[in-house]
Amino acid sequence: MLVVGLLALVLAFAAPTIRRYAGSATGWILAAFPAGVFVWLCVLTPDIGAGEPWRFSQEWVPGLGIALSFHIDGLGLLFGMLISGIGALVLVYAQGYLGEHKDLGRFYTTLLLFMISMLGVVWADNIVSLFVFWELTSVTSYLLIGFDHHRDTARKSALQALLVTGIGGLALLAGLILMAIATGSMELSEIAARSDLLLEHPLLTPALLLVLLGAMTKSAQFPFHFWLPGAMEAPTPVSAYLHSSTMVKAGVYLLARMQPTLGDADLWTPLVGTVGAVTMVVGAWLAMRQVYLKLLLAYSTVSALGGMVMLIGFGGELGAKAAATFILAHALYKGALFLVAGSIDHAAHEKDVRKLSGLGRLMPLTAVGAMVAGLSMSGFMPLFGFISKELLLEAALETPAWAGLFGAASVIGAVGMVVVAIAVGVRPFMGSWKETPRKPHEGGPTLWLGPTILAALSLLFGVAPSLVQKVLLSPAASAIYGVPMEVKLSLWHGLTPALGLSVLAIAVGVGVFLMRPGFIRLTSLSDRVGAYGPARWYTWVFDGMNEIARVQTRVLQSGYLRAYLFIMIVTTVGLTGWMMLSSGALAAPTELTPVQLHEAGLLALVLLGALLAVRSKSSLGAVAALGVVGYGVALIYVLFGAPDLAMTQFAIETLTVVLFVFVFYHLPKFRILTSVLARTRDALVAISAGMLMAALVIMAVSQRPLHEPISAYFAEHSVSKGYGRNVVNVILVDFRSIDTLGEIVVLAVAGVGVYALLRLREPREGGSS
Amino acid sequence: MKGFVVSLILRTAATYMLPLLLLFSVFLLLGGHNEPGGGFVGGLTAASAFILYGLAFDVERAKVMLRVNLIRLVGVGLGLAALSGFFQILMGDPYLTSAWVTIPLPGLGELKLGTPLLFDIGVYLVVLSVSLIITMTLAEQ
Missing domain, CATH: 1.20.120 (Four Helix Bundle (Hemerythrin (Met), subunit A))
Known part of the structure; x- marks a missing residue:
């Protein structure tokens, strides 16, 4: 495991060199790594399905209980497959999308590093390992959002994402440590097994709130949702990979992982469920008012993440089942649509959906992928998105309290999905071609392979859910629920209230889409309210910090x-x-x-x-x-x-x-x-x-x-252990040599600093220093 | 250094003191493990040898006597000190654990060599070069 991990790191850093020699085949070569991981996970499925997680542990700092320990259970399997599977497709896609970019090598390095970190997050068992990988995903995400670092907005958005998720990361660390103190273990699996200790511990509430803060910032939950649309400054393959199907789901993953441990806390369902529902509604509302491809998708991702968080907040068997299904369905259709959005922009140089039309005949393969994914997202039969939406609505209607409110929120979320799906996946490909800055044409296989494969899977799993329910979704749902359970999916549930709401959502969604210019104008008040929203709070805090720094300086x-x-x-x-x-x-x-x-x-x-x-x-x-x-x-x-x-x-x-x-x-x-x-x-x-x-x-x-x-110890052992009679010197160069090393580093920095200040300054003007 | 009147006595003395002081500094460095001394004071002594020379003649001439780039010497010193900690890592011990070998010298007894000596040489070089960088840069202004 360690060797494989190190080889993966070597591969990541070798990417620029590989690109120099392999040229346009680089994406395919690098994709071999995630593809290999994917195959390995497929081999593991029978064991994990039987309730036997795959484990690996390597001592790191044994004195503090810190280890590089991993375990892959159902949840780790589901996420691992999404990360490696979609990762392989995205690596190939990036070759087509960024093929000519001079920094493609650097891009691949960062993307592979992100992939490794993300796999680390979803497989880590030790809380320190989890935290380290968690932060690495934030850092690599920062580098990827700021990939076009010469643009000011890209740098700003990257910093914003880093600060928001970074603060959450610190909260998460504190929360995890509190949980470790309460239960006496650093391993997540152990902590879950001792959850009764934690539930009675006075540290429960602070631990819960801190962990939630970490998860909610990472998964862009209200009021931290604003960084995600900003992150769309990243190249589209990154948006497709990090900001829809993987990294932003790290928070969802964490909540799912914590559900068996913290799910019985009194605060869990009211807090997690409500935040999720509010995020779903806010995301859907904002999504319906966007006109740019990637922003439509970004806000709908916020909404979908809210939906997942809400389902995990509900807990229970149905919640776990719906959450696992939604995670898979969303990754498939949203990944596809993001790649489609990138292809459209790449081919037509146009991002505004109002100006896109009739691309279907010019880009037939992309169009098929887009439409299937779009229909899945809207929740049409017989696609996988339909099944997951039915489950979401059912779970919302079955909540013990406020079923009406959660149901209504879910319907609004579903309406937003429909509007976005039509705007991105369907409308641009219909009708006759409108003039765009560039005459679009179908890209090479690198560009259409990803979306079509993902869309095909949406269709396949919809028609035959038995393909995934036993091997993938049952173990995942069991891990979320904490108790082994069976997931049985079917397209037709009979004439249920959920089906009625589903039809209603589609009808309203289509209606809103048809009247969208009017809808956007009518709701312009929301812009003025939004100007005072969380994005503004961020600016206030950010500017405030800078002001404090200036004053105290x-x-x-x-x-x-x-x-x-x-x-x-x-x-x-x-x-x-x-x-x-x-x-x-x-x-x-x-x-x-x-x-x-x-x-x-x-x-x-x-x-x-x-x-x-x-x-x-x-x-x-x-x-x-x-x-x-x-x-x-x-x-x-x-x-x-x-x-x-x-x-x-x-x-x-x-x-x-x-x-x-x-x-x-x-x-x-x-x-x-x-x-x-x-x-x-x-x-x-x-x-x-x-x-x-x-x-x-x-x-x-x-x-x-x-x-x-301690001087007595030094005097006594100076000769026997340090082989020197001068105790002072033995202390300096042997017993406490790390201190001395630090001191000479300081000395060296001071010396170089003096040199730089005096020698490299501007030619003197009048007086001296 | 314009404006200073330098005596012939100082110049003559500095010429002889430079090698003697340098030798003494090496003596301090090598003997430091058992007798008073060590890399720190050794480095300072060596630095003062060059500074004395620089005062007696001029900084440029002291630099010629030095023959090495001081900034680079800082790096070499730090590198040696940092490197000395790696040997015992191969044996599975923590960073900076000392490693010793004993070399028998026929007729003279035996010689004990250890990574702390390498570390101390690193300290010596850093102290020497940083002291000289600071004084010489100031003197050149």
Whole structure:
């Protein structure tokens, strides 16, 4: 497993090289990886169907319970097949869509990395693994949305998606850790098995809310839905893959995964169900008012994600069954329609559906794929979309509370689906051809293969649902429900209320579509309300953060060294001193050895040096006096048996004096510019800092330490483990070498920084630095 | 360094001090594991040797004596220190675990060599080059 994972990473990073040699065959070559995964999953299906998840575990940080552990159960299987199957089609499609793009190699690298991360998300069992892969999908999504990085809107949208999902990711991490604390396990499968512990734990509500926040931001639920339409800045293959069939479903996946664990919490159904229903309605409403291909699809995806979340929120057998079916059906038709939208744009250079017509005769294969997918999305018999919509309506009508409201929301969602499906999948291909910026024509097989295969599957599974219900949907629904169950699908359910609502939704949807120009004009009020919606809130928060950053930078980063020193010293003295006084830790030392004459003389020398440094009338005098202080301190080290420190101190003091001399060479003549008041203040600050340090030293020698000093250990093991008699050096280069490594890195950065500042600056203008 | 009057005594002394100080710095570096010394103070000593030379003559001449690009030397030092931690990883230990070999020297006893020495050489080079970068860049202004 690890080897395969590493090979996949190598393949991802080799993509640009492969492209250089393989040219237009790159997509096909790279698609071999997801295709292989897909085949492997097919081989696994019998075991998983029998309730035997596939498992793999590799220690990572055993001390913290962190492992690279994976398990593929029914849910992981369903998602894994969607990710690998649609992934293979999208890789091939991208070859046709972006074939001439100079950065196609980089595109493939990011897309493959995303694919690996996404598989990691849906298979991870350890919560830290889950989180890491979860964040990797956010990062790769950011790179893919911003693929055309020279466009400002692409960069902005990418950042918006990253920030929204990133905040959710942090919440998710916190929530998962709380769940681990409550149950005492880091493995999701274990946590689910101990859900009763969690349900009685006081941390249940915070854990639940945080996990939900993570899932809802990722799956673009209201009020976080606004980033998804923005993400349409990405190249269309990305939109088709990440922002309809896979990544945005990561949140849905997480909720489905948590349903057996958290589903019995009191808050679960009201919260998850309601958020899902509201998202479904808002998404459908906004979708009906769009005129651009990808935005129509984006908002309808928001609506569909809302529907899935709502179904998971319902819980129960029917909810699980409907959710699993909806996830599959939606991936099939939405993936196809996105690819179709890309093909239309690619062929005709036109994104506005009002200007598209009669493409059917020019692009016959794409047209067939589009229409089948569109009909599936609208919920026409005998397509798979019909079955999933029936289940959705049934589940909504069977909710114990507010069945009417959930039912109504589901119908509105269905109406939105119908409108979008007709606008994208049907209308552009009907009638006679209207002038477009480019005369469209059917693209190569790379472009029509994906949509037609996905559409064919929509038809196939609709006619013969038995093909998927046992091998794929039953295990998935069982995983969502938490208890093994059987999914039985059929096209004809009899004359049920759900069927009636389904017909109603189609009728209303067709009606709205026919009157769309009027509908959009009539509802223009919604734009004005929408202007104050969540997208605006995001801008407020974003701008607010920047403003806070600007203000605090202006206040704290004045650019004057004296101001920095002042702030740092006062803060340190204030906080440490307050802590010392309030805890009463300060006490006079009791056992003192008598002071020797030479020690007293040395101290007098240091004090004299300090006084001279302050009072000196020339800069050179002040520096020399400071040097005396430094040498005095070094002599103290010598007296008290720290030769290493003393040597270093001597060398540093010497270099400091030299440096000061070089700097003074550039400075104006030494003059006193500050007022007496300012100097008094500075003196007080300096004296307080000195007093604090003195108090700390007294505390260090007179108090009982909080912890057994580790110096004894170092002294004892210096020779036996470090093979050196100089304990200081053994500590520096062996026992605590990682600290030293950090320090020399800082030193190196400082050195290079000084070099860059002084050498690479603009030719000097007048004064010096 | 215009404006400084440099005495002949300083120049003559600096010429002799440079090799002596450098030798001493290497002595500090190598002996540091058992006696006072080590890469840090060794690097500082070496740096002061070059700075003394630079003060006595000029920075350009000190640079010629150095022969190496200081920025590159920072990288070499960091690289050596970071690299020294990898040896024992092959044995399954954590990063920066020290590895030692003992080489018998006929007639002289034996020589113990370990990755901490490599690490210390890295420290020595970083300290040396960074101190020199800062002083020399300032002096050149």
